Amino acid sequence: MPSVQPFRFLHTGDLHLDSPVTGLRGEATPEILALLRDATTDAWRNVVRLAIAERVDFVVVAGDVFERSSPTLLGQTRFRDGLGELAAAGIGSYVVHGNHDPLDGVSWAPSLTFSDRVHRFGTEAGASAPVLRDGREIARIHGRSYGSAAVTENLAAGFRRGDEPYAIGLLHANVGDRPGHGNYAPCSVDDLRASGIDYWALGHIHQPGIVTTDGTLAVYCGNPQGRDPGEMGARGAWLVGVDAAGRASAEFRACDVVRWTSVDLDIAGLEDDEALVAAVRSRLTDAADAADGRSLLLRLRLVGRGPMHPTLRRVGYLDDLRRIANDELATAPPFAWLESLVDTTRPAVDLAARRAVPDFAGDFLRTVEAARRADRGTDPEAHDAWREVLDSALRPVFDEWPRGRRHLGAARPSNEELFGAVLDEAEAIGVDLLLATEES
Ligand SMILES: [Mn+2]
Structure with missing residues (x-):
């Protein structure tokens, strides 16, 4: 050479x-x-x-x-x-x-x-x-x-x-x-x-x-x-x-002019609207500071458990929160525009402790946990029974609802992934409904 x-x-x-x-x-x-x-x-x-x-x-x-x-x-x-x-x-x-x-x-x-x-x-x-x-x-x-x-x-x-x-x-x-x-x-x-x-x-x-x-x-x-x-x-x-x-x-x-960025915010310890708005703003400001003077398109995911969880589920609340955040940070370049805000938070409940209580809510939580732990190897019968429940619940979404098929068809996750996600969501909804009046 x-x-x-x-x-x-x-x-x-x-x-x-x-x-x-x-x-x-x-x-x-x-x-x-x-x-x-x-x-x-x-x-x-x-x-x-x-x-x-x-x-x-x-x-x-x-x-x-x-x-x-x-x-x-x-x-x-x-x-x-x-x-x-x-x-x-x-x-x-x-x-x-x-x-x-x-x-x-x-x-x-x-x-x-x-x-x-x-x-x-x-x-x-x-x-x-x-x-x-x-x-x-x-x-x-x-x-x-x-x-x-x-x-x-x-x-x-x-x-x-x-x-x-x-x-x-x-x-x-x-x-x-x-x-x-x-x-x-x-x-x-x-x-x-x-x-x-x-x-x-x-x-x-x-x-x-x-x-x-x-x-x-x-x-x-x-x-x-x-x-x-x-x-x-x-x-x-x-x-x-x-x-x-x-x-x-x-x-x-x-070399990018505007950057897509996704960030998470844990709601633990945020007690009221004021604290939540301040935390969202500070998360966006941190992201903007790290962007070297370029504009950001931000996707913010709210995660974790906290007392604001039920508030976040109120109709229109997330949209208001997004607009309030954007009033300040997303007017002209370089902007940090909160493009989407997604709530994946869970109730502020100690699930492990609540699961042990002998009442209806405890029964519900134990049932969810049993479904989660129904292992194919050790308990094939329970495993198959729970998968059948899941399948019959989701079949209409994938097979009979044209819009659902169009949006989800190509990206349909494996049954195992789907099962875990559906259980988590069902558990959160159940806890919200059953424990709404309980002190956390
Ligand atoms: Mn290309």
Whole structure:
């Protein structure tokens, strides 16, 4: 292998430029909506700024630049302009396309003029482009774009390292058949290793993360902007440094404009409305302080046991609480907008002690506990009887109620998971009803 000149590059992808942030439960202010509409393009701008500030040698873009195969003028223009800024700073860029923006039948490229420092890979196998510094090759990028949306061929298997000092594979792919994602360009970690490629710059899985460090360094860049509540947490790009020994290190850098965040608040010890409102506000302020000046879309879950539990179940209470919290913290960017508020609290009852009391409520709690402990191995008869109760109660929801089937069908949890959750909820409702007048 020729000797390596140290260099650095930025790995990004899954920009989905012409799609807004969606999936909000509550109503938002016009300022918030405007920020959400432009969040993906603004995050791309942050990626470009990061590359320039860090003076990287080049940028690789791992597919799904656009949301659709016929991208908007705005999305194309923002992309072209970002690459143009990079070029003006002496930074070349290398781009492949993925399942959202495949090349066949796409009309995005011809009408806009791209800098000649932009290299876009086509759909042919075995293509590569050298990265030159002072006329000398420092790395070679191997890349392949999707021709159509549903590529079922193992594209990674066609990648082969040559005699270059450092080899980068740029590909949109599903490594290891990850569930919940389109199984496009499926391949295994072994395929990645067998190629001899030093660094795999992967796109497709939106959660950023390192796939393997064994034999090759393979990384999913993730999208620079989470676009719905399924995409929680920090989003950004990877700054990769390669040293003279050809060793790479990848460092994640946040580039998101607005961040989906979920937080829990334990209601233990909160005695009244005043205390609860103050605790919610302080939880949101803490989250905002940790967000580095960017806006937050917050999902807050109330958990634990406490005296406020019955109040939280009053009709309209959660919505009021959410609006009160938002009056203060969610007016203009950077905002901490409480997007949803969910109550999973339980009554302030010592269940273990209450279960031992010989009365009707005690009978109820002992019955719930018996159902919970009906083990398949030690007491198969009781186990099956309880599962039958559960099944007959839930069958109408899954099988006979069209809306229920639509919402729950694909995500139906295993019977064991469902059984535990249903029992917990039934126990809480029963305790609320039976012990409403009892001192806790
Ligand atoms: Mn994508």
